[in-house]
Amino acid sequence: MRCPRPSVEKDIRVTPDLILPYDGVQPDFASRPVWCGRGSTVIGAARIGAQAWIGDDAVIRADGQSVTLGERFWLGHRSTVHIATLVRGTQVGDRVTVGRNSVVHACTVGSDVVIEDDVVILDGAEIGDGAVIEAGSTVFPRAQLPGGYAYAGSPARPKQKVNADDVAERAERLRERMGDGPTPPAGDPPEVEPSVFVARTATVRGRVSLGAGSTVLFCCDLNAEAGPIVIGADTNIQDNTVIRTRGEGVVIGRDTTIAHNVRIADSRIGARSLIGIGAAIAPGTLIADDVMLAAGATTDPGQILEAGYLWGGRPARILAPLDAEKRATMIRIVEGYCRHGREYRAAQEALS
Template sequence: MTPDLILPHDGVLPHFASRPVWCGRGSTVIGAATIGAQAWIGDDGVIRADGQTVTLGDRFWLGHRSTVHIATFTHGTTVGDRVTVGRNAVVHACAVGSDVVIEDDVVILDGANVDGGVVIEAGATVFPRAHLPGGFVYAGSPAKAQRPVTREEIAERAERLREAAGDSAPMPPADEPDVEESVFVARTARLRGRIALGAGSTVLFSCELSAEVGPIVVGADTNIQDNSVLRSRGEGIVIGRDTTIGHNVRIADCRIGARSLIGIGASIAPGTVIADDVMLAAGATTDPGQLLEGGQLWGGRPARILGPLDAEKRAMMSRIVEGYCEHGRAYRRLQAEYP
């Protein structure tokens, strides 16, 4: 059993200690990833080591539509043994110890350090550079210790999470995207309906774009990262140019301006209008019809202004866009070479 899609990065292919126990539909492993024995990778599970290394211990379990990634310029990802990750979670550029349970919809962000012997409850966000000492259950955004936890409870919750995974819902057939040569659409992405992708845009692995009611329009050089889901059920979705949509983002009918960044695991409610030059923090949500004015960093549930979008953040956002344009060019070539 091997993933649906395996690609190298800079000539380096993933290394598996042994053949995985299971690899689901749309599962993808890329680059300098080392994966221990008895791994289980669910449907649309993505492990992407394209710029730093990913090291996953024995008996690693990755739930359906979950993502493991790195920060290209700063952090790899290291995970210990017997770690269980639920559905729609993101483990990003961080260190996680052994015997850890990461439940559904959890986001762990860059530079975080999660000790062994931890449970992170569903929907929690572990903020950048946070340290979660072992021996506790964590919840909330930011994740905070709630109570002590025993090794027996950790093992029980891991087993319960795995048993609850089941099969992911069957997906309707995807359309064959008609795009120009500069656009990258991952083989494991699924596009349906009226979708227009601007020059140089990228749609990464296991994304779902469903425009069966209103259209989806994506601007030039905009990137939509792994496992993000865009579903139009009304007026449609319009995203400006030079914008980043992070991993595992959920977007309903809305407008998102140019040169913006929608952080990992964010959720955009119907009718939201996001102006140009906005950063929306990881794990944030918007209310239906909310307006996010430009030039600001927004975050929280629901989103509120956290401060001005300074020059450092703008430069970081620009680097991400440039990096994903490069990724798109590389992945177009690699997908053709590794059918």
């Protein structure tokens, strides 16, 4: 069933701000969520268990594979649950708590798991029952993290043993800290050409230029009130990415992917590049054309990332040359998001 419209007081939000089908499939809620925050978005073949709590600007996106979330799932403000299109879905057990600005991506998470703030869990990872992923950690692709431990770092490694009481206490503390997020100032919808998609739950303010075929996805926040933001043709800005300028502005070249929950300050990012999930781009960074920046990586202010390499780490360093397989993957992602943009624009307009 689709999530029912609220029949209680207006200040109690029990329906996501935006629900969209994907490929004809609507999200399926086992029962009305306990809470749905401002800008919350649920897409496609998502099955959400009873007593869910979905925070402000939280995104659950099942477009191409399924997302299954167990009972009492808690998704914090500006966090994202997504899949690897045509490759792998996401499955999460019961009583899982996710903090703020975290990404749960194409992986399997057991029951009674705590995922703290600013965590990235990548494709094919498996998290056992009763685990804790501490704030700021990155779980690398295909990692297997048994339950009963707290994990930290990038890559996430065992830090200490935890028992059921420890996990429950951490979950409770995380939920108590969540509170209610601030309401961002509303921006006027940007004027865009028909090939551009801007999600209804995205916020776009100031001098923002969007190239033909570009996409700005759900719950992104683009603030160009202090300096311009220029986004090239066919470039995709994925869920919960925040771009904020302080003067010089941000320029992103064409055919580039900015993944989920990226943070970008005044900088230049070249064409045909990929900025990985949860990365942070410091002011003054210059990223050349044909660069892949790994998930969870950061740059130093003023850092220059040379063309033709995979960069990663905190701060980023060269890990390997970009091979033909990585370049082909980057092209496929851009093509896929151009297609997504057309599909989402049609589905969003059908709600009007």
